[in-house]
Amino acid sequence: MAIAVGVITLIILMATTLKSxxxxxxxxxxxxxxAILAVLIESVIILFIICKLVLAKLQEDIFIAVLKDQGGWQAHFIAPTFMESMLCCFTPSLVLQIxxxxxxxxxxxxxxxYLSINAVSCGWDLMAMYYDASGVASSAQRALVVGKGCSKMMPQKILSNPLFEFGAICLLLELVPVIGPTFFCLGNACGAALWAVDLEMEKKRGGLKGFGIGVGESI
Known part of the structure; x- marks a missing residue:
């Protein structure tokens, strides 16, 4: 599907905008x-956006399925609606990535x-499926991930943030041509679910209070 959409997008852009x-x-x-270079970049960006939108709901479904299968889904967790899954795509993180x-x-x-700029926000976007299901408000997530006045986005702190490591790997996988924006994009949702399972297991053992957002802090 990704190849077909990419080829169609490229042909349309070549036919309509290349000369101008x-x-x-x-x-x-x-x-x-x-002009050819610009069209190629534009087609990649359009394909990137389309894949993000189309796969948003599928990512949520995979995340929830893996979480339930591994025993990490709790009775109080809230599954998002279809509209909520779609709206979650339109984040500042997506704009920054584009x-x-x-x-x-x-x-x-x-x-x-690219990885340095987007890693934390990408990791946060993926793990937000867990935080949102757990009922953590976006403002609380932002406070622990970004910090007051973006204090936790400083180089000396950001590199020790587990979301940075996770997000960097996910972004790197999504950059793989063809299979990155599709197959690995869905695989990243699975990875986020497995991390969420680990957090839930650690909470049950009493080793983690809260949700382990940011640099090991809790809510």
């Missing part, structure tokens, strides 16, 4: 090269920058 973009870049060989996605055009350095 080449002209806007001044025409000539350089203009056409830049804006910074072109950084990956630059090998290694660009990807490292």
């Amino acid at each position: 973009q080449a002209s806007s870049f001044g025409g000539g060989e350089v203009g056409w090269v830049l 804006i910074t996605l072109p950084l990956n055009v630059f090998p290694v350095v660009g990807t490292i920058a």
Whole structure:
């Protein structure tokens, strides 16, 4: 599906915007090269958005199924509605990922920058399925993940945040061509569920109070 959508998107953009973009870049060989590069980036961004929207509900279903299968789902947990699953896609994190996605055009350095910028928010978005189901308010999540005045987003603190490590791995997997935005995107939901199961088991053993958000703090 991802390949088909990507090809169709690329064809449409090539047919409708390539010539105008080449002209806007001044025409000539350089203009056409830049236009083709711009169209490729635009098609990737559009495919990225479509995959996020289409797979949102499926991610939630996988997360809940794994959580229940592994014994992590609690009686007081709240399953989101279809509309809530869709609305959860429209987060500042998604906007930031879209804006910074072109950084990956630059090998290694660009990807490292992209991961550094988006890792925590990506990890938070995935684990928010657990926090939301547990009834943790978004303001409480934000306070523990970001901190007052973004104090917990400083380099010396962000690198020790488990959400940073988890989010970086998830983002890196999603950057794999074709299977990244689809297969690995769903796999990341499974990974988030398994982490949530570990947190629930640790809570039952008395080793964790709250939800382990951010850098080991609790609610």
